Amino acid sequence: MSSNALIIQGVGIVVAVACALPGVFLVLRRAAMVSDAISHSVLFGIVVGVMAFELEVGSPFLILMAALSGLLTVWLVELVIKSGRLANDAAIGLIFPILFSLAIVIINVFARNTHIDEHVVLLGELVFAPINRVRIFGASIPEGFVVMGSILIVNLVLLLLFYKELKITTFDPSLAAALGFSPTLIYYGLMTMVSITAVGAFDHVGAILAIALMIAPASTAYLLTNNLKWMIILSAFFGSISAVSGYWVSNWLDVNTSGTIAAMTGVYFLLALVFAPEHGLLARFIEATQRRRRFAVEMLVFHLFNHENTPEQANESSVTHFMEVLNWQPEKITQTTNQAVQTGLVHRKNGQLELTGKGRQLAETVMAR
Amino acid sequence: MDIIEFITSIFTSYTLRNVAMGAAIMGGVSGALGAFAMLRKQSLMGDAMSHAALPGIAIIFILTQLKTAAALFLGAFVSAWLGALLVMVVVRYTRIKADSGLGLVLAVFFGLGLALLSWIQRSMGANQAGLDKYLFGRAATLVQDDVITIAIFGAVAIILVVIFWKEFKLICFDVDFAATLGFPVRFLDVLLTSLIVLAIVLGLQMVGVVLMAAMVVAPAAAARQWTDNLAKMVILSALFGALSGSLGAIISATARGLSTGPIIVLTASAFAVFSLLFAPNRGLVWDWLRRRRNNRRLAAVRVLEVLHDLSQNHTNPQHPHPTATLQATLPSYAVPVTLKRLESEGLVKQPTAGQWTITQSGIRRTYQLFNDEQTSSSPNQSQEVRA
Numbered sequence: 001m002s003s004n005a006l007i008i009q010g011v012g013i014v015v016a017v018a019c020a021l022p023g024v025f026l027v028l029r030r031a032a033m034v035s036d037a038i039s040h041s042v043l044f045g046i047v048v049g050v051m052a053f054e055l056e057v058g059s060p061f062l063i064l065m066a067a068l069s070g071l072l073t074v075w076l077v078e079l080v081i082k083s084g085r086l087a088n089d090a091a092i093g094l095i096f097p098i099l100f101s102l103a104i105v106i107i108n109v110f111a112r113n114t115h116i117d118e119h120v121v122l123l124g125e126l127v128f129a130p131i132n133r134v135r136i137f138g139a140s141i142p143e144g145f146v147v148m149g150s151i152l153i154v155n156l157v158l159l160l161l162f163y164k165e166l167k168i169t170t171f172d173p174s175l176a177a178a179l180g181f182s183p184t185l186i187y188y189g190l191m192t193m194v195s196i197t198a199v200g201a202f203d204h205v206g207a208i209l210a211i212a213l214m215i216a217p218a219s220t221a222y223l224l225t226n227n228l229k230w231m232i233i234l235s236a237f238f239g240s241i242s243a244v245s246g247y248w249v250s251n252w253l254d255v256n257t258s259g260t261i262a263a264m265t266g267v268y269f270l271l272a273l274v275f276a277p278e279h280g281l282l283a284r285f286i287e288a289t290q291r292r293r294r295f296a297v298e299m300l301v302f303h304l305f306n307h308e309n310t311p312e313q314a315n316e317s318s319v320t321h322f323m324e325v326l327n328w329q330p331e332k333i334t335q336t337t338n339q340a341v342q343t344g345l346v347h348r349k350n351g352q353l354e355l356t357g358k359g360r361q362l363a364e365t366v367m368a369r
Numbered sequence: 370m371d372i373i374e375f376i377t378s379i380f381t382s383y384t385l386r387n388v389a390m391g392a393a394i395m396g397g398v399s400g401a402l403g404a405f406a407m408l409r410k411q412s413l414m415g416d417a418m419s420h421a422a423l424p425g426i427a428i429i430f431i432l433t434q435l436k437t438a439a440a441l442f443l444g445a446f447v448s449a450w451l452g453a454l455l456v457m458v459v460v461r462y463t464r465i466k467a468d469s470g471l472g473l474v475l476a477v478f479f480g481l482g483l484a485l486l487s488w489i490q491r492s493m494g495a496n497q498a499g500l501d502k503y504l505f506g507r508a509a510t511l512v513q514d515d516v517i518t519i520a521i522f523g524a525v526a527i528i529l530v531v532i533f534w535k536e537f538k539l540i541c542f543d544v545d546f547a548a549t550l551g552f553p554v555r556f557l558d559v560l561l562t563s564l565i566v567l568a569i570v571l572g573l574q575m576v577g578v579v580l581m582a583a584m585v586v587a588p589a590a591a592a593r594q595w596t597d598n599l600a601k602m603v604i605l606s607a608l609f610g611a612l613s614g615s616l617g618a619i620i621s622a623t624a625r626g627l628s629t630g631p632i633i634v635l636t637a638s639a640f641a642v643f644s645l646l647f648a649p650n651r652g653l654v655w656d657w658l659r660r661r662r663n664n665r666r667l668a669a670v671r672v673l674e675v676l677h678d679l680s681q682n683h684t685n686p687q688h689p690h691p692t693a694t695l696q697a698t699l700p701s702y703a704v705p706v707t708l709k710r711l712e713s714e715g716l717v718k719q720p721t722a723g724q725w726t727i728t729q730s731g732i733r734r735t736y737q738l739f740n741d742e743q744t745s746s747s748p749n750q751s752q753e754v755r756a
Contacts, residue, residue, distance in 0.1 A: 027465075032472040033413050040579075083653055085645055086590055089468075090412040094590050097583035098638045101631035104505065108627045208483065212476035219469045256487035262480020269473060279463055 009247050011144035012261060015205050016213050016239030018152040021159050022193045023214035023239075024232050027222055028170050033089065034191065035214045037077065037096035038070040039198040039207040044099040045069025046202075047106045063147075063199050070195030073099060074188070144204045151200040155193055159232075162189065167228060209258040213239050216265035223276040238268050296336040298366050299326060301345055304355050305363030317352040385622060388508045391516040392575055392618035392633065393611040398523040399568040399581075400588035400610020401530060404603045406565050407589040408541040414453065414562070415585030417471040419569045419578050421452025423482025426503055426573075427489060434493075436500070438515040438574065442522065445570040452478050453562050479578070506577035506630035508618040519571050526564050526571075530603075537561055538599055575618060577630035584610060587637035594648035613637035666738075668702040669711060673735040675699060676717060676727040689724030 026032045045066035049055040055062040073096055080091040159166070169176040169186045176183055194214070201210035221234035246261030253260075274281050303326065307316035315321060322333050337353065340346045345359035355363065399415075406412055425448025426441050433440055452474040459470040486500060502510055530537065536557050539547040548554045565585065572581050592606035617633030646654045675698050680686040696704040708725055711717045716731035727735070 027469045030466045030468050032466075032469040033416070036416065036472055036475060080645070083645070085594060085651060085653065087407070087410055087412070089410060090407050090586055090590055093412040093416060093582055093586035094638065094641055097580050097587070097634050098642075101580060101583075101634045101638070104628055104631040105635065108631075208476055208479050211472060212480055215469055215472040216477060219465050219473055222465060222469075223463060250484065253484075253488065254491060255484040259480040259483030259485075259487065262476050263484055266473070266477030266481070269477070273459065273463065281458075281462055284462060 005247070005251075007142050007145075008257070009244050011142065011148060011204065012243030012247060012257075013240045014145065014148045014152050015201050015209075016217070016243045017236045018148055018155050018197050019201060019210055019213035020217050020235040020239045021152075021155045021232065022190060022197055023218040024221070024228070024235050025166055025170055025190055026194065026214060027218040028228075028231075029190075032215045033092055034074065034077070035194055035198065036211050037073050037092050038191070038195050039202065039211050041073040041096045041099035041103075042066045042070050042195065042199050042202055042207070044103040045072075045199075047103040051106060051110055063196070066199040066202070067192065067195040069099065070198060071188070071191060074191045074195075147200050148204060151197055155197060158189070158193055162186065166190065205261075206258045209262045212262035212265045213242070216262075216269050217242065220265075220269045220272045223272045223279045239265070242268060293336070293339060296328075296332065297340050297343070297345065298362065300336050300340055300353075301355065301359050301363045302366050304346065304353055305360060305367070308355060308360075314352060317354065319351065319353065383513075384509060384511075385619060387511045387513055387516050388575075388618045388622045389615040391511045391519050392508060392614035392629075394516075394519050394523045394614075395572040395575055396584060396588070396610035396612070396614025396633070396637070397607040398526050398610070399572055399584040400592070401527065401603050401607040402565045402568040403585035403587075403589035403610070404592060404599075404606040405530075405537060405541055405561060406585050407593065408599070409561075411562075411565070412586045412589070413468070413471050413582070414456070414565065415569055416582030417456060417475040418449040418453050418566050419573065419581035420475040420482075421478035422446070422449040422570055422573055423479055423503065423578050424448050424485055426500060427482055427485035430500060431485070431489060431493075438518045441503075441574075442518065442570055445573055446566060448478065449566045449570060450563060453566055457562075482578075502577070503573050504577050504579060505628040506573075506575045506580070506633070508575050508622045508629035511575065515574065522567060522571055526567050529560070529564060533557065533560065541599070572614075575614070575629050576633055577628070580630040580634045583634040584614075584637060587634070587641040588613065591637075591641040591644040594644040594651045609637065609640045613640055665707070665710070668699075668704075668707040670735075670738045671699050671702055672704060672707045672711060673716065673727065673731055673738065676725060677732060677735045680727050680732075687720070687726050689720050689726045691724055695725065 023035070026035055043066075045068055046062060048069070049059075049062045049065035053061070053065070055065070076095045077091045080086050080095065081088055086094065165176070165181050165186050168179070169181060169183045173183045176186075197214070198207065198210050201207075201213070205213075217235040217238035218231070220238045221231045224234055225231050242264040243261050246264040247257055249264065250257040250260035272280065275283075277283055300322070303322075304317055307313050310316075316325070319333060319337060322328055328336070337346070337348075340353075340359070341348060344356055345362060346353045346355055348354075403412075403415070406414060422445035425444035425446070427444075428448070429440055429444025430436065435441075456467070456470040456474050459465050459473070460467050489500065501507075536547070536552055539550075539552060540554060540557050540561065544554055544558075547557070569581050569585065572584050576584055588606045588610035589602075591609045592602045595605055596602050613636035614633055617636040618629055620636075621627040621629040621632040644652075646652055649655070672695065675695060676690070679690055680688065692705055692708065695708070708717060711731070712719065716728060716734050717725050718728055719725055
């Protein structure tokens with residue numbers, strides 16, 4: 001493995017973990033699309049910074065400007081929502097395209113010859129990570145490591161400092177407010193984290209990958225655990241393996257690395273969507289089937305119990321009779337009676353069904369429910 | 370180019386006519402369907418689905434090497450529709466909420482699309498230039514065949530909306546009621562979503578994948594401010610969409626180097642912002658003015674009341690009081706400004722500068738205002754008080 005390959009994957013992992021930290025809270029707070037809005041309107045801050053203030057690409061002030069334009073978006077969206085004229089999603093859908101469009105028009109008109117280009121914004125190219133280097137303490141370090149590493153550390157410190165606050169405002173905003181935490185303050189704090197992460201990621205991997213790394217690994221983790229700490233760890237893990245596997249796939253097919261990593265986050269999500277133990281589609285399907293069968297057996301047992309020791313018992317207990325009474329299809333009758341016999345709840349006698357002791361017990365518990 | 374020449378060129382220039390017509394149809398269709406999307410709280414569905422269209426465009430191109438509008442429409446439609454389906458499945462069967470589902474589909478599909486585009490660029494070379502326009506839109510590339518394709522698909526979408534008008538109205542406002550009436554709610558849901566996908570796909574060539582979502586949101590957001598009636602809202606939204614589509618496309622086609630998408634989106638957003646601020650009834654500016662007027666009236670009443678009380682409590686009713694005393698009594702009102710205003714109406718006066726006392730007409734006005742307030746706060750006129 002060449003050192004370039006190591007650097008690209010390393011930067012990818014750093015970005016993935018930095019994105020996963022705020023991403024988990026966005027997903028839990030149903031604010032995932034805000035990351036989309038922020039990642040797009042960050043371009044506005046960058047363009048204004050470069051055009052109006054003549055900042056260099058990569059300057060810390062430019063990162064600040066861009067992060068501020070992310071916060072501007074959040075503030076404008078909140079303003080529209082508070083006015084009561086538009087719903088949450090419509091407000092987001094109205095505001096960020098305005099800022100993004102403005103940015104592109106400015107680029108079109110004033111910056112046709114500079115190196116800012118709307119395509120770079122979205123596409124990003126992780127492959128350039130080894131080329132851009134900065135010197136720190138005499139050592140030449142890839143810029144992506146420095147920028148994204150700093151952002152990762154900031155996110156990590158903020159998360160550790162405000163873990164309790166983030167947790168309580170996420171899961172129970174009214175309790176948080178009652179206890180004296182300001183949900184608004186924490187919300188804007190989180191959005192600042194998202195903005196800074198988006199800006200850094202923007203420059204090094206492209207906006208789309210930043211969105212993918214914030215939302216997809218967190219959603220994958222959400223399908224696998226009910227514990228917040230584990231959700232954070234798992235989403236950092238899925239982000240990282242997406243970065244590494246995405247790099248190798250893109251290398252193999254010779255395609256855009258950022259796009260491939262974004263696609264890989266989707267692959268892991270799909271796997272979790274289908275196979276997750278508790279919340280996956282397969283598990284839910286199996287559970288629903290089992291519940292349906294259990295319910296059918298209980299119905300059967302209950303029906304038999306109801307008519308036990310009555311004059312109609314013989315008639316009510318015949319297999320053919322269930323078809324009309326319980327409105328069951330023949331296959332369902334066969335399957336349910338077989339299951340009931342196998343589990344020792346009933347036994348067959350002259351084409352009729354009779355409850356066993358165990359079956360009677362079950363019927364009694366069902367009745368007591 | 371002067372304005373007359375410009376207007377005649379819209380009717381005579383081949384490119385401009387195509388662009389204006391194509392964009393008008395596109396804007397109209399996405400406006401009309403955007404109104405439904407907004408009412409169903411699916412405004413951001415458009416964002417996700419327009420991004421989700423990208424891999425479809427790339428795959429169709431790889432498979433067929435065709436760049437005709439119709440072929441690429443098909444690819445875009447299928448891929449965006451799959452994205453919408455995935456969002457529906459995720460939201461319906463897991464605990465993941467709509468916003469995460471949308472964001473996920475948006476980023477993952479778009480990432481896949483970018484990877485495929487870069488593959489096309491590397492292995493098919495210059496051909497990719499034609500696909501580039503799908504990112505931010507290029508109106509000038511529109512040819513007559515494209516306009517015809519847009520018109521046909523747009524007409525299909527609008528006709529279906531008219532046919533299923535009652536059903537769509539019902540599922541927009543009360544899905545449960547629609548289900549109890551026996552309407553095939555799931556089918557209608559999928560049909561309406563498919564039509565929204567269709568509207569989005571129609572605009573991709575002009576507005577681009579990244580900003581097409583705005584064409585679903587902005588005209589509807591504008592129309593919503595002018596009416597509470599669904600039919601009026603859909604028609605208005607279509608009008609706003611068509612207008613901003615053609616205006617934006619024409620502007621960008623006449624100026625060199627402008628991407629079409631952002632210009633169309635800014636035009637549509639201008640309609641939305643104007644409507645939010647100035648629409649009758651719902652306009653925020655009217656709200657603000659009304660609130661300011663009420664605040665002023667309230668401050669005037671309170672200041673007069675306090676001055677009146679003070680004059681009653683003194684042996685000399687004309688005993689003056691400094692501004693600071695009044696401000697301390699009424700901390701949440703802008704007392705100095707209010708005093709100046711009352712002075713100009715002759716309701717208060719300053720025997721010495723900065724010392725205030727109420728006049729005879731001020732006392733009369735106090736009683737009058739006090740009575741007005743009593744009547745206007747009675748329950749049968751409560752809607753007056755709301756503002």
